[in-house]
Amino acid sequence: MKRTTTRRTIVPALSMAAALLLGLSLAGCAPSSAPQGEADGDVELGIPDEGFSLDALIAAAKEEKGITVYDSTGKIVDMAEAFAKKYGVKATGVKVEADAQADMVIREGESGNVQGDVILLSDAAEAMGELIPRGYVTSWMPPDKTDVVPENMQDPLVINFSANVWAYNTEVYKSCPVTNMWALTTDDWKGKVSLQDPLLKPQDTDFWNQLATHADDKVAAAYKDYFGEDLKTDEDSATAEWVKRLAQNGPLLNKSSDNIAESIGAPGQDEPFFGDIATSKFRENEDSGYKLGLCESMSPWPGRMYPKVALIASKTKSPNTAKLFVDYLLTEEGIEPQTSDGKPPVLKGVDLPDDEPSGVSAVLDKLYVTDTSTADKDLDSRQYWQDLWQVNYKN
Known part of the structure; x- marks a missing residue:
């Protein structure tokens, strides 16, 4: 389906510095059949924003039955519990695998049986290309938080960035054994790279399309640097x-980042895998004795970042509680469980903690940052990249 795209320009302005002075834009694109008044995500929910008062929002939320929050991290369970305790409302956090979130929202929206009231979604292409335009969800910016979130991150609302980085086993290697992305296509790394199955995780195919669209010259330059x-x-x-070439080199494909982290970082290995993992998995160094190290030397990029948007189901029966939770996320207290997992927040003046286990702060300025001005093209190109992978993959 061909989409008509309206683009908004977003420039991430994280307080971590000059690290993220890069251009982004979140685009909404609506099929012609989208309900009028809903196609742009402008749905009036709960008490009006005019004359907004946090106390009034809290009071209204206490009159509602409560909410369920979907996120792809298990941290959402504790976040929802802390929120409920703080405000005296009901909230349940549910971990939903990233690749399943959008389908759940669509099914619930079509049936009118909404279970997920707030959705924290890292799939910007799906959010901007389908969910908002078709009226399943809306984005809401708390009026009392406009001074702590950069204006160009407010519509749709981005709460933080998820980061994936290349990682290696520090027990076996004193430093990262890979310095160039093309090394992973050579015999030296044949069958030794651990990845999440790109047929299951759309963020990977979107990343490839991002590179082809915005940074293909750097990929080509990296080839010349490596092969001469x-x-x-x-x-x-x-x-x-x-x-x-990566597919033809037979990487180990996994269903989750947990499996990848284990294949790379589990102690006692003679020939551990090298792979791409979420920064949150570095906590396994302490929890499970893993030996994960961030590959800072990888060229052109040691990793990538993609935005997580906060969405509210248009048919939620607890709109004020949903809005209150979004407001809570835009506080240092509310977002801390994810910040401690190496997910850079958008809040002004809030940095990653010094003891964040991955050390991603040191390479924030080197990560590839998703440019969602082409979110519709990322969405439309998924089949192309999946077909390319499937045709060439050798295990």
């Missing part, structure tokens, strides 16, 4: 050639 000659390919882009 210009890339020659029959594929549509240098990125497509890299994806093809």
Whole structure:
């Protein structure tokens, strides 16, 4: 389906510095059949914003039955409990795998049986290309928090960034054994790279499309840096050639980042895998004795970041509680459980903690940051990248 796209420009302004002075934009695109008045996500929920009062919102929330919050991290369970205790309302956090969230929202919206009242979604392409335009969800910016969230991050509301980085086993290697993304396509790393199955995780195929669209010249330059000659390919882009060769090199495919972290960081291995994991998995160094290290030397990028948006179900029966939870997320207390997992917040003046286990703060300025001005193209190109992977994958 061809989409008509309206783009808003967003520039991440995280207080961690100059690290994220990069351009982003979140785009909404509505099919022509989208209900009028809902296609742009402007749905009036709960008490009006005019003359907003946090006390009034709390009072209204206490009259409602409560909410369920979907997120792809298990930390949402504790976050919802802390929120409920703080405000005297009912809230339940439910971990939903990232690749399943959008489908759940659509099914619930179509049936009118909404279970997830607040959805914290890292799939910006799906949010901007489908869920908001079709009226299943809306984005709400708390009027009392406009001074702590950069204006260009408010519509739709981004609460933080999720980060994935390349990682290695520090027990076996004194430093990262990989310095270039193309090394992963060589015999040295044949069958030794651990990844999440790209047929199950759309953020990976979206990332590839991002590179092909916005940074293909850097992928090609990395090839020349590594092999000493210009890339020659029959594929549509240098990125497509890299994806093809990576697939042909037989990486280990996993259903979750937990499995990847174990394959890389579990102690006592002679030949551990090298792979791509969420920064949150570095907490396993302390919890499980893993030996995970962040590969700062990887060129052109040691990892990537993509925004997480806060969405409210348009048919929620507890709109004020949902809005109160979003307001709570925009406090240092509310977002801390995810900040401690290496997910940079958008709140002005709030940094990652010094004891954040991955050490991603040191490379924030080197990470690839998703440019969601082309979110619709990322969404439309998923099948292309999945087909390219499937045709070439060898295990």
